[in-house]
Amino acid sequence: MSQEIQIPELGSVGLLRYSWRQLTSMRTALILLLMLGVAAIPGSLIPQRTQNPMKVSEYFKNSPDLSRWMDRFSLFDVYGSPWFSAIYILLFISLIGCVLPRTIEHFHAARALPPATPKNLDRMEHHASWTAQGDELDKARAWFKTNRFRILEKDGSISAEKGFSRETGNLFFHLALILVLLGISFSSLFGMRGDAILNVGERFVNTPTSYDSLQYGKLFKENNLSDFSIKIDKFTAKYNVETNAPEDYTLDVTFAQGDLTKFTQRVIKVNSPLKVGNTNIYLQANGYSPVVTVRDSKGNVAMQGPIPFLPQDGNLRSIGAIKVPDADPQIGFVGSFVPTYARSTNNGAISVFPEALDPRLLLSAWIGDLGLDSGVPQSVYRIDTSKMKQVGLKSLKPGETFIYPQGSITFEGYQQWVNLQIVNDPGKNFALLGGIVAILGLLASLFTRRRRIWIRAGKSIEVAGLAKNSAPGLDIEMQKFVTMLKGEN
Amino acid sequence: MARTWAYLSNYLIYSSMAVYTLSFFAHAVETAWAVRITTEDSKKTLDYKRTEKVARIATAMMILGFLLLVAGVVARGISAGRVPWGNMYEFSITGAMAFCGAYLVALRKYDLRWLGLLVSIAVLLTLGTAVAVLYRPSAPLVPALKSTWLVIHVSAAIISGGVFLLANVIAAAYLYLDAMESRGERTAWAKRLPSLEVLDQLSYRLVAFVFPLWTFAVIAGAIWAESAWGRYWGWDPKETWAFITWVAYAAYLHARVTVGWRGRKAAWLCLFAGSTFLFNYVYVNIWGTGKHTYSGL
Ligand code: HEM
Numbered sequence: 040m041s042q043e044i045q046i047p048e049l050g051s052v053g054l055l056r057y058s059w060r061q062l063t064s065m066r067t068a069l070i071l072l073l074m075l076g077v078a079a080i081p082g083s084l085i086p087q088r089t090q091n092p093m094k095v096s097e098y099f100k101n102s103p104d105l106s107r108w109m110d111r112f113s114l115f116d117v118y119g120s121p122w123f124s125a126i127y128i129l130l131f132i133s134l135i136g137c138v139l140p141r142t143i144e145h146f147h148a149a150r151a152l153p154p155a156t157p158k159n160l161d162r163m164e165h166h167a168s169w170t171a172q173g174d175e176l177d178k179a180r181a182w183f184k185t186n187r188f189r190i191l192e193k194d195g196s197i198s199a200e201k202g203f204s205r206e207t208g209n210l211f212f213h214l215a216l217i218l219v220l221l222g223i224s225f226s227s228l229f230g231m232r233g234d235a236i237l238n239v240g241e242r243f244v245n246t247p248t249s250y251d252s253l254q255y256g257k258l259f260k261e262n263n264l265s266d267f268s269i270k271i272d273k274f275t276a277k278y279n280v281e282t283n284a285p286e287d288y289t290l291d292v293t294f295a296q297g298d299l300t301k302f303t304q305r306v307i308k309v310n311s312p313l314k315v316g317n318t319n320i321y322l323q324a325n326g327y328s329p330v331v332t333v334r335d336s337k338g339n340v341a342m343q344g345p346i347p348f349l350p351q352d353g354n355l356r357s358i359g360a361i362k363v364p365d366a367d368p369q370i371g372f373v374g375s376f377v378p379t380y381a382r383s384t385n386n387g388a389i390s391v392f393p394e395a396l397d398p399r400l401l402l403s404a405w406i407g408d409l410g411l412d413s414g415v416p417q418s419v420y421r422i423d424t425s426k427m428k429q430v431g432l433k434s435l436k437p438g439e440t441f442i443y444p445q446g447s448i449t450f451e452g453y454q455q456w457v458n459l460q461i462v463n464d465p466g467k468n469f470a471l472l473g474g475i476v477a478i479l480g481l482l483a484s485l486f487t488r489r490r491r492i493w494i495r496a497g498k499s500i501e502v503a504g505l506a507k508n509s510a511p512g513l514d515i516e517m518q519k520f521v522t523m524l525k526g527e528n
Numbered sequence: 529m530a531r532t533w534a535y536l537s538n539y540l541i542y543s544s545m546a547v548y549t550l551s552f553f554a555h556a557v558e559t560a561w562a563v564r565i566t567t568e569d570s571k572k573t574l575d576y577k578r579t580e581k582v583a584r585i586a587t588a589m590m591i592l593g594f595l596l597l598v599a600g601v602v603a604r605g606i607s608a609g610r611v612p613w614g615n616m617y618e619f620s621i622t623g624a625m626a627f628c629g630a631y632l633v634a635l636r637k638y639d640l641r642w643l644g645l646l647v648s649i650a651v652l653l654t655l656g657t658a659v660a661v662l663y664r665p666s667a668p669l670v671p672a673l674k675s676t677w678l679v680i681h682v683s684a685a686i687i688s689g690g691v692f693l694l695a696n697v698i699a700a701a702y703l704y705l706d707a708m709e710s711r712g713e714r715t716a717w718a719k720r721l722p723s724l725e726v727l728d729q730l731s732y733r734l735v736a737f738v739f740p741l742w743t744f745a746v747i748a749g750a751i752w753a754e755s756a757w758g759r760y761w762g763w764d765p766k767e768t769w770a771f772i773t774w775v776a777y778a779a780y781l782h783a784r785v786t787v788g789w790r791g792r793k794a795a796w797l798c799l800f801a802g803s804t805f806l807f808n809y810v811y812v813n814i815w816g817t818g819k820h821t822y823s824g825l
Contacts, residue, residue, distance in 0.1 A: 072775055072778065072779070076776065079768050083763075083812070090762070223761075279667060282667045284668075285671055286671065309672050309674070309756060310756050311755065312758070321758040460758045464754075467754065470760065474743075474747040477743065478740055485737075485739065485781075
């Protein structure tokens, strides 16, 4: 294979055209698709910030050097990384460049007549000939018509072709992929997604400041947030008494849209979000918020209210932090809430059922510097106790008070919180349409055979067939055709 | 009442395993006994008659085992008051059912009885693992799974899986026979297996047949994810691997149709694509993290 490869002189226009043609070849599109598949792998094996930020910080703690290197290659954020985006943008361009010209070409080809019957039919794979009886051409014409072949008749021969929907389906499939990608990019430019943690009884008004976290696309305008408000009336969780697994979550809300004084009662469930125009409101997570009152040594209330705690297991043992930055010195409580209390010899307090049958609040109190002014963002569920001193440890039942030298804390009871996820995804219908068209196109292209059949009549009858992509099945069809022509049945 | 159905289901699964074991032995006897040192004249004179009876028993047992398995899966569903697709034990028994069903359907159309040996052992292994390792008491579903999409998405995924695996077994048989032929002639028992071309075509047809169904399963999953999790695609490990499987099979189809791969290369690619599917099932379910991993498998 030692052929000299001739490299033509390329001007800059020539080079551009050459690269464009390379980029838009089917082979490149395929390679890019494969690369996308391979590039998706690390993100499923390495924890991702968008899915599991805790695991990522663990990684950083355990092997900081390696993690910093991995971070440089966006390995904790694979699906938003420059290289991943590069692959799918190239794929996108390649698809467009490949499919559009083919569509135009196909549009013309589909309306053209099949080419005339070749001279030497006996060179074809499915060939047969016999002595003519006379009416074969008419029979053949009728047969082609009923079987919806496109035909060209010329000089005592018919050339017939069928199966264009293979290419049509294929084109639709690939066009549909473009539509899916368009839908996705549209959503990421114009969409928004936010989370709000709300205790039962609280009210949410849809403005940017009401969110605990809010992300939106580059072209999303804040005043595009649709104006609605939601008051959390009641949250009901049902658990299986044998397996402790949740069986049902129901959230009752009072909802108002536009005119924020007109209220309606609505229900949100896990598989049925509340829909407001293009915006969906989901019930995503839930947990307990212990209600506490913190007093200083003189008995003045320093802080009061429900504090959301983060569930740690299926029985909703939850951890959280109660921070009182305004006290002097600052006070913080590292807490753990168990809805149904039990003691285990190894792990101390555990929860044995997710419902609050026998709740306890376990607290350790710390005084010193909470570190809230250090500029480093802090989890609301944790306290950095490195600059603090522990002043006590206590397990409380509802109504009980823990008194320590600097004041006291009373465990008043508990409430439940829910995490509402609010999503505006304007491109999803394009993506869905793309998905549906892709399947239909796929079916059409995988299950149609493109083939040509010829017949030439003279003294003898000659027929032949040719299957594109050597798709099977033509032999049977040819047999039927010949039997029909010969009038045998 | 639910308990009774659950016990019934277990008994049915055990009995189907017993019947599959019989089927396995009957297939083994058939394979071993069909070998006869005949005259040169190859395939057709291989002595079918000697083993015809055993072969029929083998297939009959396969069908009986399948029916018992179907009954077991249905009883499991009744015991839980829902489709029996709530945990990995249930996916495994339903998956084994789909795999065996795919084989039996294909058997009507193609001469595939020789595959029965592999199919019965694969079903036995799957059921054995399910019963011994993955068993969980029958229980209602967690809220995220309560949706019509559970039926649609998971049934499409399970059927696709069954057919993909069948294609894989055939591709593996291809590679084995191919290696055998390149060393010389096929050994006697292998002579009655179909030619390499037939195997090659068959695994391709199976893949081409279920690829649209797989695409549908992924899209149905996305629709469900949109209503359950608030996004239709989030690169959750299960979704990621579903995508990888999709890309791998798309590459396989493209390689055959547009590049013209046949035979050995195509068989390897088919095996590779199938292994991404298995990886998704085994690894992502057991060791993976993500929204698809529901507590307790
Ligand atoms: C983009 C969205 C999704 C994709 C691409 C996807 C993909 C898949 C795939 C490929 C399988 C079958 C393979 C296997 O069993 O290993 C599967 C199974 C399953 N999916 Fe999904 N899925 C999606 C969304 C969902 C959603 C929203 C749910 C439910 C809340 C769900 C629940 C399940 C269940 C229960 C199974 C059964 C088998 C298993 O977990 O192993 N999926 N999914």
